[in-house]
Amino acid sequence: MEEYKKRIVKTIQFIDNNLDTELSLEKVAEIAAYSPFHFHRIFRMITDETVQNYITRKRIEKSAFYLALRKNLTVKDIYHQFGFSNHSAFNKTFKKYYGKSPSEFRKLAPENFHKIQNKESKNGQIDTVFDQYICNIENLLNWRNMNLKIKVTELQEMNLAAVMSLGIANVEPSYNILIDWAKTKRLFPKENVKMLSVYHDSFKVTPPDKVRIHACMLLDEPLKKQEGEVFPETIEAGKFIIGSGEVTLHDFEQCWVSLFLWMKENNYAVRKVFPFEIYHTNFKEHPEGKMLVDFCIPIH
Structure with a gap:
């Protein structure tokens, strides 16, 4: 297998x-x-x-x-x-x-993309649903101002070891495979080791059980070849919007939504590189399940 x-x-x-x-x-x-x-x-x-x-x-x-x-x-x-x-x-x-023509979708998307979800309706047909977000925009922006520090900065190229996950439910098993591999290389546990999740799909256009997420570890030197399920991945150097905060897993969607809204408000355009999260602490080691995370969007 x-x-x-x-x-x-x-x-x-x-x-x-x-x-x-x-x-x-x-x-x-x-x-x-x-x-x-x-x-x-x-x-x-x-x-x-x-x-x-x-x-x-x-x-x-x-x-x-x-x-x-x-x-x-x-x-x-x-x-x-x-x-x-x-x-x-x-x-x-x-x-x-999506239940709409491309032109109809584009007309609705500018103001509602952060609310788009693919959803199975009662008759089994897939519809595009521009539903009400859990809080209105004003509350979301207030939450963002209280919980995220946002900056635009250049990041250097990052060399990663990655394990592919197909579907949100398989992310944790992918990290377990990655950590087991890292232990054999004496890369884990290690002080200041950085773990990342790289999103190759958006939850707004891809069903959660199909989303492709790479569980990754930042390396000092590039991995030369694939080793079992662990393969090399590179994040190209460039400009990024970075939202940093101490949040719970439950807050992740709000972080991403508010960060993309900030991108739009400030007239930045997304670059053809995948967004990712960098984890600086482990939520399992915090009494309230919080972790320090950088949410990173590639931009022009």
């Missing part, structure tokens, strides 16, 4: 980095070094969806994210970028996932 997962990790990274190209089953299976038939079965066993469904979902979710946050791109720019041959095919597929 570990060898299967290792190859699937490699394949998923390839798919996500090549959503703008032709991704046939044969081509993707070749990356995993399996026959198309064998690969299709293994991929579905590990991810709980077919290869084609995964590729289509990723293209639509990335399109939704760009429609909401990349206003410099036209709808045509976006669907061409993510491999759709024409507007009709893109429109039909997008509606299947």
